[in-house]
Amino acid sequence: MQKLSVPISTPPIRLIAILAALVVALAATLGMAGEKSDPDVPEALDLWSQERVPDYSWGPADATPDLASRAKRHREYMAGGIPLEFRSRRSPFPATTKFIRVGGSLYKSNCVACHGSGGLGDGEAGRDLTPSPAFLEYLVKRPRAVDEYLLWTISEGGAQFGTKMPAFKDKLTDDEIWQIVVYMRAGFPTID
Numbered sequence: 001m002q003k004l005s006v007p008i009s010t011p012p013i014r015l016i017a018i019l020a021a022l023v024v025a026l027a028a029t030l031g032m033a034g035e036k037s038d039p040d041v042p043e044a045l046d047l048w049s050q051e052r053v054p055d056y057s058w059g060p061a062d063a064t065p066d067l068a069s070r071a072k073r074h075r076e077y078m079a080g081g082i083p084l085e086f087r088s089r090r091s092p093f094p095a096t097t098k099f100i101r102v103g104g105s106l107y108k109s110n111c112v113a114c115h116g117s118g119g120l121g122d123g124e125a126g127r128d129l130t131p132s133p134a135f136l137e138y139l140v141k142r143p144r145a146v147d148e149y150l151l152w153t154i155s156e157g158g159a160q161f162g163t164k165m166p167a168f169k170d171k172l173t174d175d176e177i178w179q180i181v182v183y184m185r186a187g188f189p190t191i192d
Contacts, residue, residue, distance in 0.1 A: 072161040086152040091178040103183025104191030119188045129164045140184045150181050
């Protein structure tokens with residue numbers, strides 16, 4: 001086998017060309033270039049087989065009503081549709097034991113019936129809802145779950161998006177909502 005040695009002073013363009021040639025040679029050797037070159041190569045190893053080509057034909061129009069309702073809020077937020085009163089809002093509360101406890105108590109009395117004690121959408125009152133309550137334990141870890149999004153969601157509820165999430169703006173203060181957010185971000189710990 002011949003050694004490949006590339007001097008350190010080789011220009012970057014030449015290095016790219018060498019690497020591209022190696023990739024093409026490797027692909028040809030493994031039967032990945034064009035048609036399957038070796039009939040003895042199992043279909044599972046043929047990276048260009050139909051089973052391995054992703055199907056990108058699914059879209060929002062194909063979503064079940066449950067998923068479509070959940071996506072409406074996210075699409076509106078991503079398109080910049082969040083109401084001005086919630087834009088750039090940030091929680092004033094640090095994740096201290098005090099605020100986690102207060103938030104946990106508020107969560108227990110306002111949210112657990114539908115969202116469940118661990119934020120898994122498995123609360124007793126939420127079992128018959130369509131769409132089912134959001135999986136908060138998952139949601140609070142997503143990039144879209146910034147403070148302004150969570151404040152907007154809890155304050156305004158989900159009626160405008162076809163969900164049964166009640167609006168809490170008239171029941172809870174912003175500070176109470178922020179403390180619930182602190183509790184959720186803390187991972188839904190058990191509160192004594």
